[in-house]
Amino acid sequence: xxxxxxxxxxxxxxxxxxxxxxxxxxxxxxxxxxxxxxxxxxxxxxxxxxxxxxxxxxxxxxxxxxxxxxxxxxxxxxxxxxxxxxxxxxxxxxxxxxxxxxxxxxxxx
Amino acid sequence: xxxxxxxxxxxxxxxxxxxxxxxxxxxxxxxxxxxxxxxxxxxxxxxxxxxxxxxxxxxxxxxxxxxxxxxxxxxxxxxxxxxxxxxxxxxxxxxxxxxxxxxxxxxxxxxxxxxxxxxxxxx
Numbered sequence: 001x002x003x004x005x006x007x008x009x010x011x012x013x014x015x016x017x018x019x020x021x022x023x024x025x026x027x028x029x030x031x032x033x034x035x036x037x038x039x040x041x042x043x044x045x046x047x048x049x050x051x052x053x054x055x056x057x058x059x060x061x062x063x064x065x066x067x068x069x070x071x072x073x074x075x076x077x078x079x080x081x082x083x084x085x086x087x088x089x090x091x092x093x094x095x096x097x098x099x100x101x102x103x104x105x106x107x108x109x
Numbered sequence: 110x111x112x113x114x115x116x117x118x119x120x121x122x123x124x125x126x127x128x129x130x131x132x133x134x135x136x137x138x139x140x141x142x143x144x145x146x147x148x149x150x151x152x153x154x155x156x157x158x159x160x161x162x163x164x165x166x167x168x169x170x171x172x173x174x175x176x177x178x179x180x181x182x183x184x185x186x187x188x189x190x191x192x193x194x195x196x197x198x199x200x201x202x203x204x205x206x207x208x209x210x211x212x213x214x215x216x217x218x219x220x221x222x223x224x225x226x227x228x229x230x231x232x
Binding site: 020033035054055056059060061062063064065066067068069070071072074075076077078079080081083 | 153154155171174175176178179180181182183184185186187188189190192193194195196197198199
């Protein structure tokens with residue numbers, strides 16, 4: 001189990017209906033690539049976030065497959081259309097089977 | 110960094126992986142754009158931005174990394190711009206390549222050369 005994994009998400013609190021907003025996400029994770037070796041020359045096993053998704057009220061915004069070439073503390077910035085008030089749901093999938101979730105509500109008005 | 114020369118013979122090249130992604134279809138140019146710094150001092154965290162209007166998915170590759178795949182991004186219905194920014198690792202100076210699958214099934218490609226001062230794969 002990766003330690004100290006903490007998702008952070010920036011979503012505006014409100015938008016007008018149909019507006020495109022910008023979302024920033026970051027999750028603290030070491031993203032061990034599986035390429036590095038420890039001091040004794042043994043390969044350190046791969047341990048990364050392998051998938052990230054963002055949905056709004058059940059409709060997909062973005063779905064990313066991550067490889068070891070994504071940097072430590074994976075960061076994504078992207079846009080989303082807000083058709084109505086509701087919840088953005090963010091999900092990160094870890095190699096070790098852990099799933100990290102974060103939800104942000106947005107108001108329309 | 111030591112050990113970067115030890116690329117296994119069975120490792121797929123970026124070219125192979127792109128061919129797999131496109132199914133061998135012709136790849137053209139279009140509105141797809143890939144923004145990356147010309148010179149990256151630290152290969153551990155290189156900011157890139159991909160903008161792919163009209164695409165359903167974009168695959169990103171780094172042709173000089175031990176494993177070239179970087180990420181595959183699928184854009185959902187609620188994505189207005191099909192633009193995504195992230196940070197990637199580059200083992201050394203190389204090309205970063207983005208291949209987009211468009212709504213009509215065609216493919217587009219864009220690439221950017223990045224000079225890396227310190228490689229980002231440990232070693």
